[in-house]
Amino acid sequence: MTYKFCEHTFKNTIQATGVGIHSGAPATIILSPAPVGTGIVFRRSDITDKNNVIPADYLHVADTRLCSCFANEAGVSVSTAEHLMGALNAFEITNAFIDINGPEIPIMDGSANDFVTLFEKVGVENQDAPQKALKIKKEVVFTDDKGISVSFTPAQKNLTIDFEIDFAAQAIGHQAFIFTLSLDDFKKEIGFARTFGQMQEVQMLHQMGLGRGGSLDNTVIVDNDKILNPNGLRDKLEFVRHKILDTVGDLYQAGMPIIGYFKGRKSGHYHNNMILREVFKNPENYEIIDLNQ
Ligand SMILES: [Zn+2]
Structure with missing residues (x-):
C-alpha cells in the first residue's frame, strides 16, 4: 500500500560535526533511518551506564531557559535541538534516530541551513504508513x-x-x-x-x-x-x-x-x-x- 501522505525517514546514514553554542564542546550527530512508529529519537552514544535514549516529544522537554533541552527519566539530556527539529518538521521526517556523542546539538552556522543541506544530501524515504x-x-x-x-x-x-x-x-x-x-x-x-x-x-x-x-x-x-x-x-x-x-x-x-x-x-x-x-x-x-x- 502506498499513501499520498506517508511517514518519512532518511534514506541512509549521514553525520555532521560542530560545537555546542552553550557548552563550546564539539559533538558529532549521526542521523539514521528508523522504522515506522519510532518518532524522532535522540541517543547519547557517549553514555553507556544508563538509559541513553531520549524521545524528542513535548513531555521530554526539561529546560527551556536558553534553548529546548530534552531529557529522559535517567536525567540524560540533549540540548539546543530546536534548529535541527525545525528542519525535521519542514522535511516531514517522522522517524529518525539521532545519535550524538555529547550533551548539545552543534550550532553549525546558527541557522538551519546546514541541516537542510545534510537532509538533501542523504535523501528522504517514503514509508509505508499514513501520515497523521x-x-x-x-x-x-x-x-x-x-x-x-x-x-x-x-x-x-x-x-x-x-x-x-x-x-x-x-x-x-x-x-x-x-x-x-x-x-x-x-x-x-x-x-x-x-x-x-x-x-x-x-x-x-x-x-x-x-x-x-x-x-x-x-x-x-x-x-x-x-x-x-x-x-x-x-x-x-x-x-x-x-x-x-x-x-x-x-x-x-x-x-x-x-x-x-x-x-x-x-x-x-x-x-x-x-x-x-x-x-x-x-x-x-x-x-x-x-x-x-
Ligand atoms: Zn534558535
Whole structure:
C-alpha cells in the first residue's frame, strides 16, 4: 500500500560535526533511518551506564531557559535541538534516530541551513504508513506569569506561525512576520535565519559559563543600534524569522505535523512547550487525523 501522505525517514546514514553554542564542546550527530512508529529519537552514544535514549516529544522537554533541552527519566539530556527539529518538521521526517556523542546539538552556522543541506544530501524515504497530523479544533491560549501569551486557533490546512517581537535594542526593534510551513518556503524564508543575542546577554552568559561556543560565525550579536557581525544581517527581518524557526522546531515536539494557526508575541521556547502541554491536556482541543482522508 502506498499513501499520498506517508511517514518519512532518511534514506541512509549521514553525520555532521560542530560545537555546542552553550557548552563550546564539539559533538558529532549521526542521523539514521528508523522504522515506522519510532518518532524522532535522540541517543547519547557517549553514555553507556544508563538509559541513553531520549524521545524528542513535548513531555521530554526539561529546560527551556536558553534553548529546548530534552531529557529522559535517567536525567540524560540533549540540548539546543530546536534548529535541527525545525528542519525535521519542514522535511516531514517522522522517524529518525539521532545519535550524538555529547550533551548539545552543534550550532553549525546558527541557522538551519546546514541541516537542510545534510537532509538533501542523504535523501528522504517514503514509508509505508499514513501520515497523521494534529488538527487544532478550539482556541487554546497559554499565558505566563509575566503576561506573555501564545495561542493556537483552528486552520484549514498547514501550520501558520504569526510572530511579533519587540526589543529595546534599536538594531532589532519591532518585527512581525507570518509564515505558513512548507518545505520550499522554509528553505527560502526561515531556514537561513541565525541565532541572535545582545551584547549584555553575551557577557552575562559568559559569566554563567554558557555561550562558550558562541561567536560571530554562528550568532548575530547586537549592541543597541549596532550589528557587530562584519557582514551584517542576511535579511532585515532575520530576527523574527529566527524566532519562527525556533517555533517550527519546538512545535514538532507534538510528534507530528500540526494543522493550526499559532500566534506568538515576544514568546520563546518555554511558551512553545507549554502551549503543546495545554493542547494535549484536553482531548476537545484537537483531533489526530489521517492526512489521506
Ligand atoms: Zn534558535
